[in-house]
Amino acid sequence: MEYQFFKVIIASAEHFDYAPLICAEMEGSARARGTGIAKRSPEYLMKKMAEGKAVIAFTKEGEWAGFCYIETWSHDKYVANSGLIVSPSFRKGGAARQIKQRIFELSRARYPDAKIFGLTTGLAVMKINSELGYEPVTYSELTTDEAFWAGCQSCVNYDILMSKQRQNCLCTAMLYDPAENLQSVKQVSELPKKKKIPTFLSEKWQKIRVRALRLFRTETEENQSLKPTHYNPV
Numbered sequence: 215m216e217y218q219f220f221k222v223i224i225a226s227a228e229h230f231d232y233a234p235l236i237c238a239e240m241e242g243s244a245r246a247r248g249t250g251i252a253k254r255s256p257e258y259l260m261k262k263m264a265e266g267k268a269v270i271a272f273t274k275e276g277e278w279a280g281f282c283y284i285e286t287w288s289h290d291k292y293v294a295n296s297g298l299i300v301s302p303s304f305r306k307g308g309a310a311r312q313i314k315q316r317i318f319e320l321s322r323a324r325y326p327d328a329k330i331f332g333l334t335t336g337l338a339v340m341k342i343n344s345e346l347g348y349e350p351v352t353y354s355e356l357t358t359d360e361a362f363w364a365g366c367q368s369c370v371n372y373d374i375l376m377s378k379q380r381q382n383c384l385c386t387a388m389l390y391d392p393a394e395n396l397q398s399v400k401q402v403s404e405l406p407k408k409k410k411i412p413t414f415l416s417e418k419w420q421k422i423r424v425r426a427l428r429l430f431r432t433e434t435e436e437n438q439s440l441k442p443t444h445y446n447p448v
Contacts (some may be wrong), residue, residue, distance in 0.1 A: 293331070
C-alpha cells in the first residue's frame with residue numbers, strides 16, 4: 215500500500231464507540247499471527263480514552279485506521295505503549311509508524327522520567343522502536359511489577375514464559391531509557407566545535423579568492439595568445 219498521511223490524535227470519550235471494534239481487531243490480529251496478546255475489554259480501552267492515555271488514528275475521510283494506549287507500572291517508573299493495532303485496510307501504509315510516534319511523544323510528555331518498554335514479535339514494530347531510540351534488552355531490565363506479568367496470562371505463549379522463569383520468551387524486549395538518551399545528547403553537545411571565522415576575515419578571504427581567480431584567468435589567456443600556431447603539412 216502507498217504511504218498515506220493519517221490524523222493521529224489523543225483519544226477521548228467521544229471515541230468510546232470504537233472500543234468494541236478495536237478489541238475485535240486486536241484479538242483477530244493476534245490469532246492470525248499465531249502469537250499472543252494480553253486481551254483487553256472495551257471497558258478497559260474506554261478507561262484509557264477517558265484518561266487521555268491513548269491515541270487513535272483516522273484517514274483524511276474520517277475512517278478509523280488504528281489505535282494504541284499507555285500503561286504504567288512500578289509507580290510510573292515504567293511505561294508501555296500497548297495494544298498497537300492498525301486496521302487491515304491500512305496496513306503497510308505508514309499508519310503504525312505514525313501511531314507509534316504519537317504515542318511515544320504522549321508518553322514522554324506525561325512521564326518524562328519513565329523508561330518506556332515493549333514486548334513484540336513483529337519485525338516492523340522493532341524497526342520503528344529502534345528509530346525512536348529503543349534498545350533490545352533482557353527481560354531482567356523490564357518492570358518487576360506483578361500486574362504487568364499477570365497480563366501475559368492470556369497470551370498463547372504464557373507457558374513458555376513461565377517455564378523460563380520470565381527470563382525470556384518468544385517476544386523481543388526493547389527499552390527506551392531517557393537517562394541514557396540524555397547522556398548521549400550531552401556527550402555529543404560536549405564535543406569540540408569548529409571555530410567560526412570572524413565575518414570580516416571571511417569577507418577578506420573571499421575578496422582575495424576572487425582576485426586570485428581573475429589573475430589566473432588573465433595569465434592563462436595571455437599564455438594561450440603567445441603559443442605558436444601549428445599547421446598540418448600539405
